Amino acid sequence: MSDVGSTESPRGSVLVVAEQLRGRVRDVTYELISAAQSLGGPVSVAVIGTDPAALDVNRAGVDEVVQVRVAQAEFESDVYQAALERLIAEREPRVVLLGFTVNGMGYGPAVATKLGLGFASDVFAVADDGGSIVATRAFYGSKVHGEVEFPAGKPVLLLLRPTAWPPAEGAGSPAVTELELEEVTSRARHLSFEEAPKGDVDIADAEFLLSIGRGVGEQENIELFEELAASLGATLAVSRPLVDAGWMPSSRQVGQSGKTVKPKVYLAFGISGAVQHLAGMKASETIIAVNTDPEAAIFDVAHYGAVADLFDVAEELAKLV
């Protein structure tokens, strides 16, 4: 390990592991940096890749960037695990932050298990309470929130919910450290990427989305909402269960594994509001939600809500347009 900067490696720091895909840093990385800053203390950002210097993780408040050079260009679980274990051993961070993302889930729990760390995932708030880390996450299908605390004397590894923190902005003047990782035997190897199929319409371009979920009940009912969307001048979108059931193509899916949308109006019918769905639509300008369950999480992000039967409301809407 060679220090390009002259600072000592910070101890008791917050360590963020950047996410990158095909040579680009993913947005969640900047959100992790914001969360790290909110905890106080030095912030280190590790960036792992074949050319880590080309990846921009310099944001205001970042004290150190650790460039970890590896042989694998894209994410591989064993490589990231080896890199993170080395980083933890060398810098003894008090907190490690990864995204609650497909990559983060792919190696974070393994590192926490092996090193016996404090661990929680899908965390959407974190605080330092007198030296103890307290993380907030949802339980029981988001009906209840819980604050969790961690065993003393061990670093805490958290997978943070994407879109829960604002992205860090600006640029700082972090020390840059290079870390060369000895070759890692990767037991799950990246071969190629396949793009998501393009649909007939791009729901991310629509100004007005009528979005339907499990509440529609039967495949036969989808036609009703296709007609309603057409007469409203809206584009029809769906939540994941309707794609899983094979009723609608994935190109129409809103959410973390589908499209992120920000229409002027998002009209949600029968969508309860799974975390991954909310992440894909909560930035919409106006959200109107109709659901029979008054406890549905969709009402947390809605600007207007109605606890009503979606078929009754759809029928009345059809009369008006």
Place this chain on the structure above:
Amino acid sequence: MGADRAIRIDAARLEAAPLDPISTARALGGVVRDEAPDLVLTGVQSADSVQGSTGVALAELLGLPRVAVVKQLDWSGGTTATVHRELEGGLVDVVEVDTPAVLTIQTGINAPRYANLRAIKQAEQVEIAVVSGEAGEPSYRVRRMFTPPRGAGAEMLNGGAASVAGRIVEIVRERLG
């Protein structure tokens, strides 16, 4: 739904509160190690706790390769399998994984094979083995639980379906200009 055997694992701490995912993985670990399967399939995440971590923690305890969030699996019993990892935005990462391996399976990978009445009756006759699992020390403790304010930022539309529909049309017209 097609399983030949079932094993129930009782973990002492389960009686007190739901386990954190690493504790769950420990409780599962002994049985899975004894079974020594060629593939271990878990779900991506539970519906109630959404931790997305148990399968990958289990793989670490077993010393096995793992791939999280798999929505396609091609394996003919050889020493490697080819899997599709579903990334954010629907991008697919095609991964070759050495077996035995742990895969966490995403919803939609297959149509469930629902059992018919005869199979359900047969299944009732099968004895389910019960073993105890050791969950170990928790990786977090719940300090406080609370009900989040529901719909705090939302203006609720009341007065029946016709009135709700009327307001929706007004709001949409106003916002779309």
